[in-house]
Amino acid sequence: MKALVWHGTADVRYDTVPDPEIEQPRDAIVKVTSCAICGSDLHLYDHFMPGMEKGDILGHEFMGEVVDVGAEAKSALKVGDRVVVPFTIWCGECDQCRRGNYSVCERSNRNKAMADKLFGHTTAGLFGYTHLTGGYAGGQAEYVRVPFADRTHVKIPDGLTDEQVLFLGDIFPTGWQAAAQCDIQPTDTVAIWGCGPVGQMTIRSAILLGAKQVIAIDRVPERLSMAKAGGAITINFEEESVVERLNELTGGKGPEKCIDAVGMEAHATATLDSMYDRAKQALALESDRAHVLREMMYVCRPAGTLSIPGVYGGLIDKVPFGMSMNKGLTWRMGQTHVNRWTDDLLRRIQEGQIDPSFVITHSVGLADGPGMYQTFRDKRDGCIKVVLKP
């Protein structure tokens, strides 16, 4: 079969690889009908995330049709079912899964020992996202092996297009969880850093959950125009001061809830601290750029909440932790517990409350994937979200 394969920094190729097969009784094989490039794939593309190996198949946002089912998954899935596959693989039986903490499933990471060593305790297995999270082949491919498939799926009813439901596998629940874990109240101002695909979903989620005011921060004009369309007040950080504008919009008190939808690759030319981060990163003295975290800690109203769906990979430097402690800020973060949210979100899509396909700006064949990685990474051609069709 054909797949997008990681070969090194900024080197993704459309290769021929072996077809996946059922390896465990709870597996299923899914023929991919649509997949997407996620913002967090760019951390792999730029090789800021450790644990990638040449030959790894990328992709963790995908959906398709079940074409083969292992013996123990047959009670939940059958050939012909149309499914979205969550990027977090969950067993449904461990202590964490029973609590709904699917992104830290204790059993789905087959490289548990490696993750135990690095993180202290393992987190869940993820599709196409380094050997630290299991080294599973990803979904930017014609076929995918889905482990723990009896749990790790969202069944899609007839009448919905791929484009409407594809993002249930990642960016929609990720944006939703980012807003939900802020416990948004009708009096809240929610500031969101980053208007990429997750930021866009977060904006809509915050509006639907009833925030009084949603403020979106970015520098890319087309992203800002899409953010505005979703109901956000926008701040272009290259044109005005984020701190001053947020204070102005909140009567000097600061937003109650701040969301980092950027992660480890914060833009590196706007401020001195981000230049410092980027320089340290280039010299391998630091893994992540923490500008957004610092700015959130600074502007957030005391006793407010910081929500972090943006992906971080390792070490950050010069984070004013004392500021956070003294202001009594609550930090909430983590990979998305996808299936916690999907039943509710699927219903909202079916009822027409939201159509997540608004975010798609580019739809191309899988073979064009390598070029689209570069287009998406460099924010060229108005690119906000790429869907690939194998």
Added chain:
Amino acid sequence: MAYYRRNSSADRMARGLGWFSIGLGVAELVAARRLARWMGMEEQAGLIRTYGAREVATGVGLLAMGDARPWMWGRVAGDALDLATLASAHHDGNPRRENVATALGAVAAVTALDVLCTAMLHREEATAWTPPRDYSDRSGLPRPPAAMRGAAKDAPIPADMRTPDILRFEPAEV
């Protein structure tokens, strides 16, 4: 917003010059006195060290920052400074005048490369610029956002994601 395309020939050249800058800068930092002696500029060792620090900073900027152009302009300005400093040492009273001439030639060659690279980066920017797309019709919501505000207030937010009452910002009940 500045346009820059990583992996273009201009960008690769800029990165190459970034590594060169770091290498030269480190050499100037650690061997400033020896370099100064070689060029008959013994009293200028401190200045050479300062130039070394400048080279390292410019090199890191070229490697680390997205838009290479300001850093390339920094290199061009630095080249001018180097040429002026070397020219001032290129006089009959300097017994190492020939070495200074060699250094002048090397810096002039690098200056030409820097100017070429800067011009290529600017040409790339000029040819690649397109007006930003307008996505103001892409709300994803069936009605205007103001009308959709709070439409999902009934969403099941689990207890572990609820804010403790004491940290809520709702107006205090009287």
